[in-house]
Amino acid sequence: MRTVNTKDNGACWRYSVGLYKFGPEFRTSMNRREFVRTAGGVAGASAAASATGAAVAQEEEGGDGGSSGGPPDYGDWLSSVSNFDGETVDATGQDSATVEVGTQANGGAFGFGPPAIHVDNGATVQFEWTGEGGRHNVVSEGEGPLDSGSAVETTGVEYEHTFEEDGIYPYYCVPHESLNMKGAIVVGTDYATAGGGSGGEGGGVETLDPEEAGVPIQPHWVGIGAGLAMVVSTIFTFYLLKYGESANTKGGNN
Template sequence: MNRREFVRTAGGVAGGTAALSASGAAAAQEGGNESGGGGGGGTPDFGGFLDGVGNFDGSVTDATGQDSATVEVGVQANGGAYGFGPPAIHVDNGATVQWEWTGEGGGHNVVSDGDGPLDSDTYSESGVHYEQTFEEDGIYPYVCEPHQSLGMKGAVVVGTDYATAGGDGEGSVETLAPEEAGVPIQPHFVGIATGLAIIVSLIFTFFTLKYGESPHTSGGND
């Protein structure tokens, strides 16, 4: 192999490595825009359902990482013992929520607002009378039917795929690290490409100074 072929080969390797690094970066960026998993991200969008609920201040109680969580039924809110406490709670997919009646405010129940899995009987005595295990991500709004008009409402946020305020309503977005997106860590490729580029530049300089010509000058030995 003559010097011109050697330089051409080295330059091709450097260019190919740089292109691979760029494609890896693009793949990581594309992978990082996938929606789904891992801890959720963003404020749940309740669509105004909890507006006017006396004990809802916009915050959601975080009960993720727990197998079960408890919501009290008949806490002080909305002018009496007509609230769920907390009114909004976030649990993992597969977690169980238990509703514990305080025994205050008369008879209460827990019923999904619209379609949904929640449908308890009405109880007035204290104790845990109802529970539900959630196995699908989303937001589950519910009411106490006897006191719905007073603002006795609540919501359970489940998992990571749920509508977020200011989002597109399709769930939270997680940014993945390059290795999690299935591509190599790019700094390795960038370093290799940079090193090869420096070597090629040195070769050009060496041949130019020693032979008085650029390796790409026509007329050299093939």
């Protein structure tokens, strides 16, 4: 590093090439060696950042195939049920839960209450008749396990079932199916969700897929960006070293 003497308003100043104070202001100058170190650092930082981005992109692309969680997917099964507001009653952590048969819904006592409930695997669901709305029964949609038999008009617990497999179990009342007397039971943690995939432990926070947000991350583009940043940095460094030497780096003692 050179030391240069100069004068300003009759006063002598001594400064070193690099960062120096001249008069009331600070100015900067840079010799070639310092510039090479700085430019090299910038190029290295760009490459490191790009490599990190590529690693993140590969992790996003590879993934572990896990579920994003979300609300249970009932399809259109409960879409016309008047007492279903989109909420699933959480009855997990209990050995048993109760669903009323013949609650006020769908224009009369033609509903299940609650229409959607979530229980643990191994829990027992008891169906309790209210005695209103005429004869009712509980039958699974498709080949499910629920079947209380013939419709009856009674009060109290008339039917119960213990669930031993995870999933979503839709059911209905045969005499009042046309009135949308329907319900659904969610069991365990492995079930279809509205966001795709299956439910997770404890109903974890739903995460957003970058591709769903409209910003796909492509590893090869990240690599191209890293290479381009290094090439541009190298060309810029060469140009300044060859043609752009500052006047502050020249001269010696005056």
